[in-house]
Amino acid sequence: MKKKIQLTLNGKKTILEAPAHRLLLDLLRDEIGLTGTKEGCGTGDCGACTVFLNGKPVNSCLILSGELDGAELVTIEGLKIGPELHPIQKAFIQDGGAQCGYCTPGMLMMAKALLDENPNPTEEEIRFALSGNLCRCTGYAKIIQAVQDAAKEIRQAARR
Amino acid sequence: MKSFENIDVKSVKEAVGLLQRFHNEKKSAAVVGGGSELLQLMKDRVATPDYLINLKTIPGLSYIKEERSAFRIGALTTLTEIEEHKGVQEKLLFLSQAAGEAASPQIRNAGTIGGNICQRPFCWYFRSANFTCLRKGGEICYAVAGDNRYHAIFGGGPSYIVHPSDMAPPLVAVGAQLKIAGPAGEKVIPLEKFFVLPQVNHTRENILGPGEIVTEIQVPHPKAGTKGFYHKVRERLAWDHAIVSVSTVLQTQGGAVREGRVVLGGVAPTPWRVPKAEQFLRGKKVDENTAQKAGEIALEGARPMKDNIYKVALAKSLIQRALLASV
Secondary structure: EEEEEEEOOOOEEEEEEOOOOOEHHHHHHHHHHOOOOOOOOOOOOOOOOOEEEEEEOOOOHHHEEOOOOEEEEEOOOOOOOOOEOOOHHHHHHHOOOOOOOOOOOHHHHHHHHHHHHOOOOOOHHHHHOOOOOOOOOOOOHHHHHHHHHHHHHHHHHHHH | OOOOOEOOOOOOOOOOOOOOOHOOOOOOOEEOOOOOHHHHHHHOOOOOOOOEEEHHHOOOOOOOOOOOOOEEEOOOEEEEHEEEEEEEEHOOOHHHHHHHHHHHHHHHHHHHHHHHHOOOOHHHHOOEEOOOOOOHHHOEEOOOOOOOOOOOOOOOOOOOOOOOOOOHHHHHHHOOEEEEEEEEEEEEEEEEOOOOOOOOOOOOOOOOOOOOEEEEEEOOOOOOOOOEEEEOOOOOOOOOOEEEEEEEEEEEEOOOOEEEEEEEEOOOOOEOOHHHHHHOOOEOOOOOOHHHHHHHHOOOOOOOOOOOOHHHHHHHHHHHHHHHHHO
């Protein structure tokens, strides 16, 4: 049975019809066509599918569409502001914070969640914030570097 | 994942009624809160409900209310909300820390305290569709002859799972109560009495009967002079279940222990209280020697399996460390 869902998706009011048992990840990728969010493990271990639900990062592979009515949703497609890449995206490119790239959307979303709350994190805080995200290329050192550089850029931009 | 029908309910009463109806009609149904645990079980085909009763649509099941003598925490409160709550941090820091050590940040944002204490085991035989183990209605606990490095050293037999909850040991240590709604109305029981050993029932981890739902956890404010502690050892530094965890809550007066609880996680099919060690501590000053002795007493009677003997030494030193940090 389909359920009417009203939500704000990447800042735009959207009305959808979806079966309540459809997983949020499948809804995004297969029905809305936002394929930036990736499925890694499907069981909440890898964090590749991380999106913001009502301001908090969650694993979209473990959320049912049925609970989305009235929700505010931000996916990796909603990270950049206008045509400009987000400073976190720029830093990942500049520092080589992506190898195969599959974990990258989830890493970027978690980095955003961290920097929104804590603009000047220590390396340990970055590692802790990314503890639910796996990179199978094991490129963690450059990912952490990228988050540090993004934090610096965001702090500098705030002062400009 | 097997297909199922989702039902959004508006009240606990409606959820209880539906659960009871499906039970009577011999249809399988499950309640879902945060979903992090149930959806994993469904994807692994360990749980195959025909109906999913969505508790998230019930208003007012997510709250932390600080009352004169206790915190009342709604079953749908997320682990992040508990971790970040100022009152909980102030009075029950170890509980906030336990919430912050569970799972991953993403799962703590979705996962609820009710779901956390109702988790099913993470035994690899139980979670694998390839093994119809004792706990899933089969005849064999594969951990007995198989790889049992993460299994029980206490309370095992005929099944040897360990309870995976990070919240249960500190909640039992602080004497939390549980509110359960069911066909006969509401009841409040000590959380300690919620969990069942496999010798009582080897197919489930708690006493919830048909139509029953956990609705609230009540956590008493600790008495003056009380200090609590939670520590979890895991194989990875992040996002892993406890190999062994320990929670201690000690009330001391004039340097001596008046009363206290010591509860282990990851060692038994339930959170594992060690009453003999608690008795030993009563009236004593906690120092290196008494803490070490308490650890030794606590592990008397442990029955490790072939691959998990290390848990005995680990639990002993964790108890020692926890006690020294609790005074």
